[in-house]
Amino acid sequence: MFSSPFLPLPAGLEIATTNMRDDLLVVQVFSTKVRSCCPLCFCPAERRHSQYTRMVADLPCAGFRIQLILHVRRFFCDNANCIRKIFTERLPAFVLPWAGLTVRFCEALQSLGLATCRELGTRLAARLAIPTSPTTILRRLMILPLDPVKSVIHLGIDDFALRRGKNYGTVLVDLQRHQVIDLLPDRKAETARVWIQKHQEIKVVSRDRAGDYATAARQGAPQALEAADRFHLVKNLAEAVEKALVSCRAELRKGPKTKEATWLFIRHFADLKEKEREELAALRQASARAETIYQLVQAFLQMVRTLQGEHLESWLRSVRACHIPELHSFANGVERDKAAVLNGLTLSHNNGQTEGQVTRIKLIKRMMYDRAGFALLRQRVLHRF
Numbered sequence: 200m201f202s203s204p205f206l207p208l209p210a211g212l213e214i215a216t217t218n219m220r221d222d223l224l225v226v227q228v229f230s231t232k233v234r235s236c237c238p239l240c241f242c243p244a245e246r247r248h249s250q251y252t253r254m255v256a257d258l259p260c261a262g263f264r265i266q267l268i269l270h271v272r273r274f275f276c277d278n279a280n281c282i283r284k285i286f287t288e289r290l291p292a293f294v295l296p297w298a299g300l301t302v303r304f305c306e307a308l309q310s311l312g313l314a315t316c317r318e319l320g321t322r323l324a325a326r327l328a329i330p331t332s333p334t335t336i337l338r339r340l341m342i343l344p345l346d347p348v349k350s351v352i353h354l355g356i357d358d359f360a361l362r363r364g365k366n367y368g369t370v371l372v373d374l375q376r377h378q379v380i381d382l383l384p385d386r387k388a389e390t391a392r393v394w395i396q397k398h399q400e401i402k403v404v405s406r407d408r409a410g411d412y413a414t415a416a417r418q419g420a421p422q423a424l425e426a427a428d429r430f431h432l433v434k435n436l437a438e439a440v441e442k443a444l445v446s447c448r449a450e451l452r453k454g455p456k457t458k459e460a461t462w463l464f465i466r467h468f469a470d471l472k473e474k475e476r477e478e479l480a481a482l483r484q485a486s487a488r489a490e491t492i493y494q495l496v497q498a499f500l501q502m503v504r505t506l507q508g509e510h511l512e513s514w515l516r517s518v519r520a521c522h523i524p525e526l527h528s529f530a531n532g533v534e535r536d537k538a539a540v541l542n543g544l545t546l547s548h549n550n551g552q553t554e555g556q557v558t559r560i561k562l563i564k565r566m567m568y569d570r571a572g573f574a575l576l577r578q579r580v581l582h583r584f
């Protein structure tokens with residue numbers, strides 16, 4: 200009996216023999232523990248009933264696949280009050296009851312699955328002398344237990360495309376811990392409400408502009424403040440600007456395309472390159488209307504950047520006083536959702552990180568080119584790798 204630094208085993212397990220067959224190393228392992236605890240009553244037991252053999256695959260070593268033949272014991276439970284009379288000794292941190300793989304082998308398969316996808320994971324595993332199949336990797340991923348959702352105080356909620364233009368899911372983000380805490384398979388108000396309702400500790404819900412998530416927040420967490428997500432505010436403003444600039448096109452004929460002009464209008468002046476500043480100046484000089492749009496847009500963005508929601512009312516007045524219908528519709532939208540917009544322009548935690556999480560989901564989705572379903576995507580997103 201010996202132990203080997205090449206094949207670390209938990210205390211109480213020792214190697215008897217090793218046998219090489221091609222690329223397979225068969226290792227006979229014996230348990231040497233004199234006692235074991237009953238899995239039911241936890242009383243230590245010493246009276247041996249019999250020997251029991253298990254075949255367990257372990258992580259490869261130096262290019263060899265490893266097959267352990269585990270010789271463990273059955274014990275009598277001598278606790279008179281216990282209904283269990285005989286039990287097989289357990290090796291909980293090493294191999295789970297009935298499992299055909301060691302825990303460390305399972306973890307390696309899970310890591311392969313989380314970092315790649317089942318097809319690629321299987322090919323990579325073969326190179327690493329880990330025998331597996333796409334189905335096994337998938338099964339290992341699906342049984343990864345999820346941590347229970349901790350209490351969430353500032354919730355971010357947004358949608359993301361499961362299949363672009365077809366199905367959408369919902370992502371829920373803990374804005375304090377900067378973590379995705381759940382994915383929902385659709386973006387219906389009802390589904391989100393049911394989730395939100397289980398979290399009465401929520402104090403702020405940061406969401407896109409009025410819509411299904413607003414309904415879900417209002418019904419599911421009436422105790423919480425609602426805040427319009429600043430990312431969506433700016434996105435909606437940019438859309439309004441683009442439309443408004445189309446209406447100035449006659450005057451801006453020589454300038455850049457509308458999309459590029461919108462981009463110049465939306466960005467922080469300090470971030471513009473010299474050439475972009477010149478283009479912007481030319482646009483503003485060419486059209487009085489464009490100049491008005493620019494002033495109003497930058498005033499709004501200033502509020503967003505510096506969280507000065509107290510200027511919202513006067514900004515809305517200025518918009519009403521100008522004759523730019525596209526900005527009027529943006530302002531009407533703000534007006535309809537004013538309390539949430541004000542919170543979005545005041546509360547500092549609401550900082551568009553939900554959008555970053557949506558980007559991460561997109562990346563994971565793209566990598567899973569094996570068209571896996573929602574359940575697998577959820578596992579992949581919630582188990583950070």
Ligand SMILES: [Zn+2]
Pocket residue numbers: 237238239240241242276277278281282283
């Ligand atoms: Zn017992």
